[in-house]
Amino acid sequence: MDTTKNRQRTPELRTLSEHPAGTPVRAVVLMLPGGAVTGHGRASRLAALTLHSPARRLVGAGREAGVKVVQLRYRYRGWNGDAADTLVDTLWALEELRREHGDVPVALFGNSLGGRAAFRAAGHRNVVAVTGVAPWLPTGEPVEQLAGRDVLIIHGDRDRSDAGAAESLAYAERARTVTALRRYELAGAGHFLLPRAEDAWAAATAFTLAALTRTGPADLPAEDSVAPLRTLLPVGYANGR
Template identity: 60%
Template sequence: MTTKATLVAWHKTDEVRNAVLLLPGGSIKSRGRYWSFVDLGLRALARTLSVAGEPDGLAVYLLRYRYRGWNGEHADALVDTREALDEIRRRHGSVPVSLVGNSLGGRAAFHAADDPSVTSVVGVAPWLPEGDPVDQLAGRRVLIMHGERDRSEASAASSLAYARRARAVVPDLARFEVGGDGHYLLRRAVDCWALTTGFVTATVGTRPLHPAIGAAMAAQEPDCLNAPLAVGFGGQADG
């Protein structure tokens, strides 16, 4: 039996004008079957995006990979992501797409940014190893958020180093550190999803970019890429 990735249509409006593709985390190496519990957090984000993006015709998709792992040169999660982007194009035409990747899914999102439909990329505690490419981000808008206490393989230090390299290619890049949280961002999930939702609806829809994101993109100070995400940002964004 052939293993296939599953593109879950979480929300589709009557007239789709843009889309977001949510990419869950996983393992560095495993050909085991995908575990659906890994996308629990992204399901909460999907619900938030479905409501916030409805006026702009935002289709919300969640990808469940064939396998749990990246698997070295096979880059299985990236292969599945590219196929999902092709499928979104078949369904809706060349609508602008935002990629939102968590951990391993963050690496897939950043690698797939060269797809012609992609206009923006979000990395939620993304796994961005040393040496990963940045040139494919040119012309996109990029958001990275990372728990300051994340010392996993997908560490905050790694995404900061990546962001510093990428800033030379993509000026419209903001990176926030989430105080008091680790890799899973459980304590500050409301703030993280509010930040993500505001960014997505601005970069593929018609909403204005949140001032905090715009300021982080414009900042040039040496420490501008570890800007703190304000506690209570979720409430501020809703207001």
């Protein structure tokens, strides 16, 4: 039920990494969890927990480079049609981060519902990279805001949810006309990435950190020459990373 009290909620930013006093923040990863198509209930805690593994990877690998890892808690569980509540919260978070840290580069890291918000918010002045893991990219989503950004999509090839693989493939085909974009598929994985989640997180975090720190390209598999946007991420990719 939508109530006045619900409408007074505010989004929250949770810092996941630690930086000793006096250590400058040189870049930020903004993590955007999943949710629902519609709903004004509280944001899903389970969706937030889903990002625990990639957050841990980002915190550990990004510490020396001064990368701050932050996770957004939305006001509401759902996108909610034209209100685009998840996008509104994401843009709020980007402005809060700019106010606190200035114009440092920001990478958006979105899962499912959070993937849609990440791609929509990519035009913000501080965003340099966007990663979507099983992103919800319905027909008609704009792509022009991705120009000049590094972009990665990872999707299970058996994902037939509202955030299905077919939709992200169609989106990637359009988006590749405006920016460099890579897309990988996980053979046999559905929306929750099982049993390939760690492979997905390993590739997504490697890409994100490489895009932020400009230390060279991420060590990702070469694209399939026949179907580059359907390149398979090898089983066991996460081993040793």
